[in-house]
Amino acid sequence: MFVKTLSALSLSLFALACSANEADIQKTVEARLGVKVESVTKSGYFGLYEIYADGHLFYTDDKVSALLIGGDMIRSQQALNLIDLKSNRNVTEERLRKLTAIKFSDLPLERAVKQVRGDGKRVLATFEDPNCGYCKRLAKDIQKLDNVTVYTFLYPILSEDSLKKSRQIWCSADRAKAWNDWIIDGKTPGGRDNCDTSAITRNLEFGRRLNITGTPTIVFADGERVPGAVPLNVLEQKLAQPK
Template sequence: MLLKAWSTVLFLLISTACSANEAEIQKAIESRLGVKVESVTKAGYFGLYEIYADGNLFYTDEKVTAILIGGDLIRSQHALNLVDLKTNRNITEERLRKLTAIKFSDLPLDRAIKQVRGDGKRVLATFEDPNCGYCKRLAKDMQKLENVTVYTFLYPILSEDSLKKSRQIWCSADRAKVWNDWIIDGKTPGGRDNCDTTAIKRNLEFGRRLNITGTPTIIFADGERVPGAVPLNVLEQRLSQQK
């Protein structure tokens, strides 16, 4: 995509357009950049407007004379961030979390590996590649969680070997055991990989629609998505907020 291809912060000058209306700003941005704009909102700083398009955030003035944009904005380490210095809040990150939230009820949980510990009242879902080092770190931390239900979506995006391992795990009689044997203990999956693995293909299609570009990606019950292996204390904090 055009926005994701830029790897440095750019000030892109655009021909002037007398736009104080959010609909007009949307039209101007779409015509100039060739992207589908999902929302235009006043940023609350410097008279800027927040533009959300293609899973990314960038900013423009009311006349659309210039835009401020950074590269790889879909990840947590943004090349461009709007930060409120009074509160030390990362406004860009907060807004992206809200805009990229996923309804937990919309997740196809039948295509995930389900593990229940204790009463299982607290829930979260993860998208993981079996060859992802950060996924292995996350899995070890999640073993320490109590009273939780974890839905793991096999999401092999790193290599052909990732796809093979995912198929072997999905085809096994005890998916959770084989997954844990590999992701935690390093015991390579064996057995066949030629069962019906349509679920994995559909997970990949589903994840791409949601712009899930890295593993692990964690989705909490309130729909917030968090990329990367977050520490155990953060997991506990977020799970404790579930009602």
């Protein structure tokens, strides 16, 4: 809904002005966009305020006279980037990483397909659709990791077939084997799909609350959320960092 609203508004100006008060800014933005604003914070740049809503970051002034969303933000959350030239830091990226972080201990790990390699001390979680091409690429790199525990949340958002395959995998006696047989070797999961698959439904509900809109989405032990398949060296670097 938020993206559609932004598409309609594009870079249009707000007519209503308000004082430089974060609560007032929040009320005005919510009224204009029809979305719940999670936070309003001074950005520290150009007198702009940072607005975080529905998984997106954008900026406005103290009078809410204009909304800075970036030309391609409708298609990508990363289109608008505020860069600190003194430190060469991507401020928007840093803030999004912090604001979208997921506390690893809050993940319902009992609803994930669990795989342990080596001592299993390093951990990561993924949200994946069985028909996602990038998930298949990620799976091949995950196979090369050692001393790691991987929790895969079946997250069928692409098609009805994705839901059927997810159910068949969840109903398998060996879920990890059924997942790897399909995602790596292309062996279509067989067997029944009519066991208790409420875990998949609850995964979908959980992911929507977290605004997980694409697969794969990776969650590391420190809570950082990374959309998309990242290369093996990035996985290793993140897994090597302290929690």
